[in-house]
Amino acid sequence: MSEVKEKKYKAKDFASDQEIRWCPGCGDYAILKQVQSAVAQTGKPKEEIVFISGIGCSSRFPYYMDTYGMHSIHGRATAIASGLKTARPDLSVWIITGDGDSLSIGGNHLIHLLRRNIDTNILLFNNEIYGLTKGQYSPTTPEGSHTKSSPMGVIDHPFNPISLALGADAGFIARTVDREPRHMKDIFLQADEHKGASFVEIYQNCPVFNDGAFNAYTDRGLKDENTLFIEAGKPMTFHKDKKGIVLDGLKPKVVDLTSDEYSVDDCLVHDPSDRTVAYILSQFFDNDKSADLPRVFGVIYSENRPTYEDQLSNQVELAIEEKGEGDLDALIAGPNTWYHQ
Amino acid sequence: MAEVKEKREQITVLFAGDSGDGMQLTGNQFTSTHALFGNDISTFPNFPAEIRAPQGTVNGVSGFQVKFGSSRIFTPGDAADVLVAMNAAALKANMHKLKKGGILIANTAGFDSKNLKLANCEDENPLESERLEDVMVYDVDITELTMAALEDSPLTKKEKLRTKNMFVLGFLFWMFNRSLESTENYIKEKFSKLPDVIDANVSVLKAGYNFGETSEAFTSRYQVEPASLEPGTYRSVMGNQGVAIGLIAAAKKAGLEMFYGSYPITPASDILHELAKHKNFSVRTFQAEDEIAAVTSAIGASFGGALGVTASSGPGIALKTEAIGLAIMLELPLVVVNVQRGGPSTGLPTKTEQADLLQAVYGRNGEAPIPVVAARSPEEAFEATYEAVRISVEHMTPVMLLSDGYIANGASPWKFPEASSLKPIKPLYAEKTEEEYMPYARDEKLVRKWAIPGTEGLEHRIGGLEKEELTGNVSYDPDNHEKMVKLRAEKIDKIADYIPEQEIDNGSDSGKVLILSWGSTYGAVKTAVEDLLKDDYDVGHAHLRYLNPMPRNLGEVLTKFDKVLVPEMNDGQLIHIIQSKYNKRCIPLNKIKGIPFTSAEIVESVKENYA
Numbered sequence: 001m002s003e004v005k006e007k008k009y010k011a012k013d014f015a016s017d018q019e020i021r022w023c024p025g026c027g028d029y030a031i032l033k034q035v036q037s038a039v040a041q042t043g044k045p046k047e048e049i050v051f052i053s054g055i056g057c058s059s060r061f062p063y064y065m066d067t068y069g070m071h072s073i074h075g076r077a078t079a080i081a082s083g084l085k086t087a088r089p090d091l092s093v094w095i096i097t098g099d100g101d102s103l104s105i106g107g108n109h110l111i112h113l114l115r116r117n118i119d120t121n122i123l124l125f126n127n128e129i130y131g132l133t134k135g136q137y138s139p140t141t142p143e144g145s146h147t148k149s150s151p152m153g154v155i156d157h158p159f160n161p162i163s164l165a166l167g168a169d170a171g172f173i174a175r176t177v178d179r180e181p182r183h184m185k186d187i188f189l190q191a192d193e194h195k196g197a198s199f200v201e202i203y204q205n206c207p208v209f210n211d212g213a214f215n216a217y218t219d220r221g222l223k224d225e226n227t228l229f230i231e232a233g234k235p236m237t238f239h240k241d242k243k244g245i246v247l248d249g250l251k252p253k254v255v256d257l258t259s260d261e262y263s264v265d266d267c268l269v270h271d272p273s274d275r276t277v278a279y280i281l282s283q284f285f286d287n288d289k290s291a292d293l294p295r296v297f298g299v300i301y302s303e304n305r306p307t308y309e310d311q312l313s314n315q316v317e318l319a320i321e322e323k324g325e326g327d328l329d330a331l332i333a334g335p336n337t338w339y340h341q
Numbered sequence: 342m343a344e345v346k347e348k349r350e351q352i353t354v355l356f357a358g359d360s361g362d363g364m365q366l367t368g369n370q371f372t373s374t375h376a377l378f379g380n381d382i383s384t385f386p387n388f389p390a391e392i393r394a395p396q397g398t399v400n401g402v403s404g405f406q407v408k409f410g411s412s413r414i415f416t417p418g419d420a421a422d423v424l425v426a427m428n429a430a431a432l433k434a435n436m437h438k439l440k441k442g443g444i445l446i447a448n449t450a451g452f453d454s455k456n457l458k459l460a461n462c463e464d465e466n467p468l469e470s471e472r473l474e475d476v477m478v479y480d481v482d483i484t485e486l487t488m489a490a491l492e493d494s495p496l497t498k499k500e501k502l503r504t505k506n507m508f509v510l511g512f513l514f515w516m517f518n519r520s521l522e523s524t525e526n527y528i529k530e531k532f533s534k535l536p537d538v539i540d541a542n543v544s545v546l547k548a549g550y551n552f553g554e555t556s557e558a559f560t561s562r563y564q565v566e567p568a569s570l571e572p573g574t575y576r577s578v579m580g581n582q583g584v585a586i587g588l589i590a591a592a593k594k595a596g597l598e599m600f601y602g603s604y605p606i607t608p609a610s611d612i613l614h615e616l617a618k619h620k621n622f623s624v625r626t627f628q629a630e631d632e633i634a635a636v637t638s639a640i641g642a643s644f645g646g647a648l649g650v651t652a653s654s655g656p657g658i659a660l661k662t663e664a665i666g667l668a669i670m671l672e673l674p675l676v677v678v679n680v681q682r683g684g685p686s687t688g689l690p691t692k693t694e695q696a697d698l699l700q701a702v703y704g705r706n707g708e709a710p711i712p713v714v715a716a717r718s719p720e721e722a723f724e725a726t727y728e729a730v731r732i733s734v735e736h737m738t739p740v741m742l743l744s745d746g747y748i749a750n751g752a753s754p755w756k757f758p759e760a761s762s763l764k765p766i767k768p769l770y771a772e773k774t775e776e777e778y779m780p781y782a783r784d785e786k787l788v789r790k791w792a793i794p795g796t797e798g799l800e801h802r803i804g805g806l807e808k809e810e811l812t813g814n815v816s817y818d819p820d821n822h823e824k825m826v827k828l829r830a831e832k833i834d835k836i837a838d839y840i841p842e843q844e845i846d847n848g849s850d851s852g853k854v855l856i857l858s859w860g861s862t863y864g865a866v867k868t869a870v871e872d873l874l875k876d877d878y879d880v881g882h883a884h885l886r887y888l889n890p891m892p893r894n895l896g897e898v899l900t901k902f903d904k905v906l907v908p909e910m911n912d913g914q915l916i917h918i919i920q921s922k923y924n925k926r927c928i929p930l931n932k933i934k935g936i937p938f939t940s941a942e943i944v945e946s947v948k949e950n951y952a
């Protein structure tokens with residue numbers, strides 16, 4: 001294992017020589033830029049960084065990063081990264097995946113990586129559509145949506161990725177959006193900083209097959225009233241502090257802070273280590289349309305628990321301590337031998 | 342009493358009882374003692390598919406067949422000289438396996454009306470069957486004798502009854518004049534925290550032995566001298582154990598850490614269990630969420646510079662197929678072990694078959710050749726595994742290692758090698774040079790170099806999309822694709838230059854009939870050929886370890902015989918490959934019953950086709 005080396009990088013040091021092949025206007029460009037900027041800022045030597053992706057538009061990502069990388073097969077980036085990180089805990093491993101890749105064909109590996117808590121950064125580019133196969137609905141496409149494979153409207157109930165990650169006991173759960181470059185970078189840095197599996201859902205616009213899916217959270221005129229950017233220790237207010245979130249029992253509700261009835265002091269204060277708060281925030285989702293809750297962006301949950309690879313390394317060390325470094329001749333001979341004349 | 346000790350060269354014993362009767366343990370102890378004594382030996386455990394099949398029924402019968410002798414032994418025997426039947430179901434299921442003139446030891450308590458009913462034998466007690474006319478039947482109330490021996494033991498009745506297999510074992514040790522010492526030591530170690538259990542098991546073991554000594558009923562005792570094995574130090578090994586040890590040894594010799602991704606499946610799980618015990622060899626075992634994660638995590642580990650290994654059985658291998666294709670594209674080491682069982686689908690999980698050969702050689706999308714190596718027996722599994730790893734690492738390719746249920750659970754003495762005598766395995770690492778790094782540049786073997794993350798200046802991206810020659814960049818160029826397909830195939834073909842030529846295992850190297858075998862049919866064929874040679878038949882035996890690519894001289898070997906007989910535990914798979922590759926008509930001999938060939942079946946087929 002190498003000692004800690006810090007290097008001075010600029011974002012462009014992480015751009016590879018490959019021509020980028022996403023459609024013009026695709027949200028992936030903005031994400032790529034912020035990832036390059038974030039990894040440069042971490043100062044980690046680029047030879048110790050690996051990007052693993054599955055299949056889908058976003059999964060071309062590793063080709064554009066001048067690090068080690070693998071563009072693997074559909075849905076399996078999480079499983080490949082699990083093996084890589086387990087064998088090489090010293091590497092910094094990033095997983096690039098999409099809503100089809102990690103929530104449909106690769107759903108199983110995603111939840112198991114999260115429960116095992118393998119120290120990787122998972123960037124889930126959620127565009128609520130299958131882009132690479134040209135426009136079928138995905139496991140995050142809202143019900144009723146008309147797509148190529150749902151001409152009469154989607155009848156599949158969509159996943160709420162944040163709830164799924166919470167349910168799988170992920171140790172770090174965050175959401176960001178492709179139109180907020182600074183926020184993205186900050187979240188990427190926090191995800192990288194977090195020791196354990198970090199799950200980051202990124203709302204990513206696909207202008208070709210699902211344009212405007214996240215308009216409510218990105219459009220100048222709409223985003224203020226529809227988004228809640230949370231930070232640890234800060235009260236949950238939004239819409240230029242005109243609105244806030246208060247708890248009515250266990251039920252969150254939006255209150256008007258311009259009236260006399262409520263003030264900032266009444267608002268729920270974010271504590272990313274509080275599972276109950278995280279659960280409540282995860283429910284700020286379309287399922288309960290009547291509640292009219294804003295969509296949450298930021299680190300929703302963060303908890304430190306031992307990583308899988310560290311525990312395995314500990315077992316290896318303990319085994320060596322107890323039995324001594326493996327002696328091949330003793331292993332081959334086994335406990336019972338006899339000599340034949 | 343008068344003791345008649347009859348000298349025998351080989352003896353086959355079949356222990357059969359309810360799955361709760363401890364027949365596997367009895368068989369294993371019987372085996373260790375004979376191995377320690379110096380006999381050559383081969384075993385075949387045969388379990389029911391259900392973990393706890395209904396007690397007393399034919400479906401719940403568990404068997405353990407063992408053949409030992411003073412000459413070389415290659416199979417667990419065609420038929421039994423001695424059958425131990427703990428109940429009616431066990432006898433009903435195994436009666437036909439007893440030789441004429443053989444000995445049956447029947448536990449009479451297992452033939453009461455309840456047991457007869459459970460075995461569906463109310464109309465005819467199998468003990469009274471005509472088939473037993475030429476058999477020496479010894480009725481022994483093992484249950485009662487066991488209880489009597491434990492009169493003073495503080496154990497419960499149920500616990501006491503559990504020791505009755507020790508009575509059987511003790512009695513057979515008397516019959517074959519063997520020491521109780523090794524089993525006594527085993528009992529003491531296994532139950533070290535339960536002194537009452539030790540006492541009970543040892544008492545019953547001795548009671549069984551003394552019963553032979555004192556009972557007037559028994560006149561036959563046998564003398565089986567130690568075998569004339571090659572001098573050296575031996576151990577007993579089971580196939581799955583041989584694979585696990587082979588993997589660790591090869592990884593260590595290659596200077597690699599091993600990562601083993603695996604999902605539980607019969608009959609491959611014991612490899613996982615064995616490897617998980619050896620973390621002090623820096624073995625990292627990963628019990629994955631499914632078969633796909635098992636193989637893909639191993640690929641991730643190989644990308645990171647470890648030796649990625651995964652194992653499964655047919656259905657699990659089917660699930661891994663896409664990922665094996667990825668490893669072919671990535672040109673990384675990956676060892677995939679298939680412990681074959683009866684198929685298709687879930688098939689016969691606890692029975693053996695060789696029906697995944699075509700899957701191993703051809704079963705992937707696209708043009709996707711990989712090397713295939715097959716183990717032939719428990720004692721050879723180590724070497725076959727070692728070879729699979731060597732080829733995978735030195736040729737940067739996924740390799741399929743085929744074993745099967747028969748090899749996996751069988752045991753035999755193994756004259757094991759010293760670690761220092763094992764062939765070196767040399768990974769070919771990429772290093773930073775003045776020139777630009779080309780991930781898909783190749784050496785004279787057409788092998789690309791392994792660039793390990795963490796190496797400065799070798800940052801590169803690989804993936805499942807078609808690669809441009811040299812750079813490894815994504816390429817959709819038609820000429821490049823054709824070139825790459827051919828290059829990948831040629832790389833595998835070239836491995837034939839780095840494996841031994843095909844040898845004749847036994848018999849003549851030209852003549853009338855060649856028996857061409859692969860995998861676990863080795864023992865039955867070996868035994869058959871020895872018998873045929875004694876009777877002056879003009880036969881030769883070639884056994885294939887390398888199934889892809891095949892040894893360079895194989896075509897030549899085949900042309901030297903008038904006829905080639907290909908016995909397989911499938912409906913004809915190797916024969917299919919051989920006939921299409923070498924344009925030589927062969928004679929199929931197929932058995933698809935989930936049980937291995939007997940040597941008699943091979944002998945018979947040779948005789949039929951000899952004219």
Ligand code: SF4
Pocket residue numbers: 021022023025026027028057058127131132205206207208209
């Ligand atoms: S199809 Fe959509 S997601 Fe894919 S590259 Fe084009 S814009 Fe981006």
